[in-house]
Amino acid sequence: MPELPEVEAYRTLAERALDRPITEVHAPDAWFLKRGLTPEVVTAELDGRRLVAARRIGKQLLLDTSDDGPTLGLHFGMAGRLVVDETTAVTDLVYSPNDANPAWDRFGLRFADGGQLMVRDSRRLGAVELDPDEARLGPDARSVSASQLRDLLAGSQAPVKARLMDQSRLAGVGNLIADETLWRAGLDPARSAASLEPADVRRLHKHLRAVLEDFIAGGGSHTGSLQEQRHREGVCPRCGTPLLRRTVGGRTTFSCPRHQPAL
DNA sequence: CTCGACTCCTGTTAGC
DNA sequence: TGCTAACAGGAGTCGA
Numbered sequence A: 001m002p003e004l005p006e007v008e009a010y011r012t013l014a015e016r017a018l019d020r021p022i023t024e025v026h027a028p029d030a031w032f033l034k035r036g037l038t039p040e041v042v043t044a045e046l047d048g049r050r051l052v053a054a055r056r057i058g059k060q061l062l063l064d065t066s067d068d069g070p071t072l073g074l075h076f077g078m079a080g081r082l083v084v085d086e087t088t089a090v091t092d093l094v095y096s097p098n099d100a101n102p103a104w105d106r107f108g109l110r111f112a113d114g115g116q117l118m119v120r121d122s123r124r125l126g127a128v129e130l131d132p133d134e135a136r137l138g139p140d141a142r143s144v145s146a147s148q149l150r151d152l153l154a155g156s157q158a159p160v161k162a163r164l165m166d167q168s169r170l171a172g173v174g175n176l177i178a179d180e181t182l183w184r185a186g187l188d189p190a191r192s193a194a195s196l197e198p199a200d201v202r203r204l205h206k207h208l209r210a211v212l213e214d215f216i217a218g219g220g221s222h223t224g225s226l227q228e229q230r231h232r233e234g235v236c237p238r239c240g241t242p243l244l245r246r247t248v249g250g251r252t253t254f255s256c257p258r259h260q261p262a263l
Numbered sequence B: 001c002t003c004g005a006c007t008c009c010t011g012t013t014a015g016c
Numbered sequence C: 001t002g003c004t005a006a007c008a009g010g011a012g013t014c015g016a
Helices: A004-017 A039-046 A146-153 A160-164 A175-185 A198-218
Strands: A022-026 A051-057 A060-065 A072-075 A080-084 A105-111 A116-121 A127-130 A244-248 A251-255
Touching: A004 A051, A004 A060, A004 A080, A004 A198, A022 A039, A039 A127, A146 A160, A146 A198, A160 A175, A175 A198, A175 A251
Parallel strands: none
Antiparallel strands: A022 A105, A051 A060, A060 A072, A072 A127, A080 A116, A105 A116, A244 A251
8 A cells, every 4th residue: 555654645635524514435346345235225324424534543444423333444555545525645755656546446436516535446455344444453563652663673583674564563554664674774684573672663653753744744655766767777875885676575575785794 | 462474356567 | 778676764463
């Protein structure tokens, strides 16, 4: 997906959709609805209500509804976008087409004033559910404390990168944020989480926070220093050393063998 | 419980 | 130019 910074932009955009009566629910793709939700049920639950708050936990967008209605949970998968009244929050989304294709409109709400909120996802890896279990997500990466980060890394033999991307322990970090953060912090993504020293964790925390704020301010997860070097001939932006490309935690991973040495 | 492999889906791109 | 295979910012499930 869209990682945390993109979903934060979606959340801000979704605020434009608040307090507008819902007159129609567009759910043409039943497969896109999860946890047993059907087009009939989601229509009955949302029709006539209004969105009253736009929240975000990690990569999950949560839209609360009026009159004690359900919370609408939106996931954007790897290519999903949010569109409100034909305005898109994020213009450049790597690995996702920019064009508007009606067939990619997987779920949407029509408002009484004629406007709309739409989830546009070419790849169908996004999801819509009602009253998602918010407890399944770890603390949001934008506000995670240093001690929380220390605790969620402690004792794990999994690669530190895999641990950072485990949404049940830390919500919001995806592949690009993980690589950029570990690169800035000078940590090998494949090191076991438990092998980090206290100073490593403090540095990681500092850079994680900085990367997130940079990406939120700068327009997305693709704006990192490492991003333009994310290809087979890529070199370290800092020292020019050819980047190491491998799979860590099941995801394509780029790192500088010089600044991010293995133990 | 923890962790890695596999799977879902489809548009783009690299390579023959 | 055209076809095919690999690959992609995510995450759920299964099994060792």
